[in-house]
Amino acid sequence: MSLHSSNAPMPRWERGDTSRVPYGVYTDEAVYRRELERFFYKGHWCYVGLEAEIPKPGDFKRTQVGERSVLMVRGKSGDVHVVENVCAHRGVQFVRERFGNRNILVCPYHQWSYDLDGRLRGVPFSRGVRQPDGSVHGGMPADFDMSEHGLTQLKVARRNGVVFASFDHSVEPFEDYLGPTILQYFDRVFNGRELTLLGYSRQRIPGNWKLMQENIKDPYHPGLLHTWFVNFGLWRADNKSQLRMDEHFRHAAMISRKGSGGENKEVTSGVSSFKQNLKLNDDRFLDIVHEPWWGEPTVVMLTLFPSVIIQQQINSLSTRHIIPRGHGEFDFVWTHFGYADDSPEMTRRRLRQANLFGPAGFVSADDGEVIELSQRGIEQVPWHRALVELGGRGCENTEHMVTETLIRGMYDYWRKIMED
Numbered sequence: 001m002s003l004h005s006s007n008a009p010m011p012r013w014e015r016g017d018t019s020r021v022p023y024g025v026y027t028d029e030a031v032y033r034r035e036l037e038r039f040f041y042k043g044h045w046c047y048v049g050l051e052a053e054i055p056k057p058g059d060f061k062r063t064q065v066g067e068r069s070v071l072m073v074r075g076k077s078g079d080v081h082v083v084e085n086v087c088a089h090r091g092v093q094f095v096r097e098r099f100g101n102r103n104i105l106v107c108p109y110h111q112w113s114y115d116l117d118g119r120l121r122g123v124p125f126s127r128g129v130r131q132p133d134g135s136v137h138g139g140m141p142a143d144f145d146m147s148e149h150g151l152t153q154l155k156v157a158r159r160n161g162v163v164f165a166s167f168d169h170s171v172e173p174f175e176d177y178l179g180p181t182i183l184q185y186f187d188r189v190f191n192g193r194e195l196t197l198l199g200y201s202r203q204r205i206p207g208n209w210k211l212m213q214e215n216i217k218d219p220y221h222p223g224l225l226h227t228w229f230v231n232f233g234l235w236r237a238d239n240k241s242q243l244r245m246d247e248h249f250r251h252a253a254m255i256s257r258k259g260s261g262g263e264n265k266e267v268t269s270g271v272s273s274f275k276q277n278l279k280l281n282d283d284r285f286l287d288i289v290h291e292p293w294w295g296e297p298t299v300v301m302l303t304l305f306p307s308v309i310i311q312q313q314i315n316s317l318s319t320r321h322i323i324p325r326g327h328g329e330f331d332f333v334w335t336h337f338g339y340a341d342d343s344p345e346m347t348r349r350r351l352r353q354a355n356l357f358g359p360a361g362f363v364s365a366d367d368g369e370v371i372e373l374s375q376r377g378i379e380q381v382p383w384h385r386a387l388v389e390l391g392g393r394g395c396e397n398t399e400h401m402v403t404e405t406l407i408r409g410m411y412d413y414w415r416k417i418m419e420d
């Protein structure tokens with residue numbers, strides 16, 4: 001795997017900085033293979049799910065780390081294991097259900113069985129098969145050691161109900177991986193209150209996986225592309241905002257406070273998505289109730305590199321899992337959640353506001369579509385590059401959102417790891 005990708009030439013950057021992104025980073029399969037090795041399989045924590053998805057011992061969820069199929073499993077004593085969904089015998093990807101409950105994991109092919117933490121527990125005919133004449137046929141060699149042939153175990157990090165995993169057992173502690181600034185915003189949403197699962201949306205987006213990271217590191221577009229945001233004041237260039245990154249610039253937080261909406265000539269004049277007369281027939285979609293834990297912001301969008309986005313937009317909460325499939329496509333899995341001590345009205349409200357997001361969301365449908373259109377245009381001129389110069393050419397935290405600094409930051413980190 002590493003042979004052909006490690007020798008592949010990396011795309012050429014027009015400048016020393018990251019203000020011009022060569023389209024090869026989105027179109028080149030060898031670049032993509034190297035990203036899998038260096039971001040998804042080594043040195044990074046990837047999102048696998050919420051503990052609320054596997055409440056009982058034996059519960060499991062099948063998901064992916066990069067392109068590799070894994071199982072998040074609740075152990076007998078309440079611990080959480082993440083193991084690779086590949087049989088140690090001859091490689092069968094043996095769990096096909098998305099969710100289920102098992103006492104023991106069994107591969108159908110030759111019924112090797114594994115404990116919930118992936119240790120090999122049973123091998124049929126390992127001591128051979130005794131014949132009527134007393135002789136024994138076959139069996140595993142005498143030096144076969146069950147303890148050497150379990151499922152691949154990933155390192156697991158749990159924080160306030162959220163589970164991350166890494167194939168790399170030497171990865172830094174999860175808290176250090178996020179860094180203090182981003183950790184503080186992570187803990188704002190996941191503050192130790194028990195979570196409840198409200199539902200899923202899934203979509204397949206025909207675009208490079210990084211375009212989704214960029215989309216949520218891009219405060220330039222929401223007040224322009226999204227009619228909904230502009231009209232109802234949820235996200236506009238005149239909202240009070242901050243952009244924050246970790247010290248490596250790989251993760252980011254977009255923090256903003258909603259304005260009152262309506263017309264403001266500075267930000268709405270000439271913005272074709274602003275429609276003065278657009279009104280909701282059912283205004284319960286925007287029945288916003290301020291929750292004390294928000295503090296001042298009404299929205300914080302967190303991008304945790306490389307695999308997940310954590311969304312708090314008014315009362316709607318979700319994780320958005322990025323699962324890459326080749327250089328030009330990814331699956332995007334939304335897990336909508338709330339808190340166990342929410343009132344029934346708050347749960348209703350979270351679900352109703354979730355209509356803004358997801359594959360067909362009033363807002364997010366726009367993003368899926370522009371990412372598809374981006375990939376199409378990029379594939380057409382793969383030798384060209386993107387221009388990411390709003391707000392300058394450097395990478396810094398800001399007190400406003402008229403900038404593409406977070407995208408430049410992500411590629412600053414990308415170059416460090418990929419060009420090494």
Ligand code: FES
Nearest residue numbers: 087089090107110
């Ligand atoms: S491949 Fe799984 S038991 Fe043989």
Ligand SMILES: [Fe+2]
Nearest residue numbers: 215221222367
């Ligand atoms: Fe968007």
